[in-house]
Amino acid sequence: MTRKLDRGRLVIATHNAGKLREISALLAPYGVDCVSAEELGLPEPEETGTTFVENALLKARAAAQAAGLPALADDSGLSVTALGGRPGVYTADWAERQWFEGEPGRDWYMAMGKVEGLLCQQGPEVDRSCWFSCTLAIAWPEGDEAVYEGRVDGTFSWPPRGTMGFGYDPVFVPNGRSEAFAQIAPEEKHAISHRADAFRKLVAEQFSD
Numbered sequence: 001m002t003r004k005l006d007r008g009r010l011v012i013a014t015h016n017a018g019k020l021r022e023i024s025a026l027l028a029p030y031g032v033d034c035v036s037a038e039e040l041g042l043p044e045p046e047e048t049g050t051t052f053v054e055n056a057l058l059k060a061r062a063a064a065q066a067a068g069l070p071a072l073a074d075d076s077g078l079s080v081t082a083l084g085g086r087p088g089v090y091t092a093d094w095a096e097r098q099w100f101e102g103e104p105g106r107d108w109y110m111a112m113g114k115v116e117g118l119l120c121q122q123g124p125e126v127d128r129s130c131w132f133s134c135t136l137a138i139a140w141p142e143g144d145e146a147v148y149e150g151r152v153d154g155t156f157s158w159p160p161r162g163t164m165g166f167g168y169d170p171v172f173v174p175n176g177r178s179e180a181f182a183q184i185a186p187e188e189k190h191a192i193s194h195r196a197d198a199f200r201k202l203v204a205e206q207f208s209d
C-alpha cells in the first residue's frame with residue numbers, strides 16, 4: 001500500500017518559483033507545512049532521466065535524502081503533436097539558461113519562439129495541438145515513493161499573450177477556452193491545468209481518510 005503523508009513538514013523540491021507558487025496554493029487546503037528546496041539550500045539535481053516519471057522521482061529522492069523529510073517534486077513540460085511530442089521532457093532545456101543582471105534565468109520567449117519557428121516550417125496549415133504533462137513524485141527518506149500523472153490538452157498559439165503564470169503559459173490555450181493560460185487567473189488555472197489534474201490524484205490518495 002502507498003504510504004501517506006502526515007500533516008508534518010514537506011519539502012517542495014523545485015527551484016522554479018512559478019511551480020512553487022502553484023504547488024503551495026494547491027496544497028494550502030490540506031494543512032501541510034511546506035518548505036522549499038531553495039529555503040533549505042538544497043542543490044538542484046541534474047535531470048538525467050528520459051521520462052517525466054524518472055526526473056520527478058530523481059528530484060524527490062534527492063531532496064528527501066538531503067533534508068531527511070518527505071519531498072514532493074514536479075516534472076512537467078509541453079509536448080507538441082507536430083513536433084513528435086517535443087520539447088516534452090526537455091521543455092526546460094529548450095529555454096537555455098541565460099544570465100540577467102547577475103541572476104541565472106531562462107529565456108522563455110526564445111524557447112516559445114523556437115517552437116513557433118519549427119511549426120511555421122511545416123506551413124500555415126500545421127497541426128497546433130499540444131499538451132502539458134505534469135508528474136508529481138513524493139519520496140520519503142525511508143525509501144517509500146508515490147507518483148501521480150496529469151495532463152491538459154490545448155493549442156500552441158502565437159503570438160504570446162498574458163502576464164500571469166510562468167514558462168510557456170503565454171502560448172498555451174487549453175481546449176474549450178479562447179485565452180492563453182497566462183491570461184487565466186490562478187484559481188481558474190488550478191481547476192484545469194496538468195498540475196491540478198495530477199494533484200487531484202495525489203489528494204485522492206494522500207489526503208483521503
Ligand SMILES: O=c1nc[nH]c2c1ncn2[C@H]1C[C@H](O)[C@@H](COP(=O)(O)OP(=O)(O)OP(=O)(O)O)O1
Pocket residue numbers: 013014015016019047059074075076077078091092132165166167168169181193195
Ligand atoms: O504550468 C505550466 N505553465 C507553463 N510552463 C510550464 C508549466 N509547467 C511546466 N512548464 C514548463 C516550464 C518548466 O520549466 C518546464 C518544466 O521543466 P522542469 O524541469 O519540470 O521544471 P524546472 O526545471 O523549471 O523546475 P524544477 O525542475 O526545479 O522543478 O515546463
Ligand SMILES: [Mg+2]
Pocket residue numbers: 047092
Ligand atoms: Mg528542472
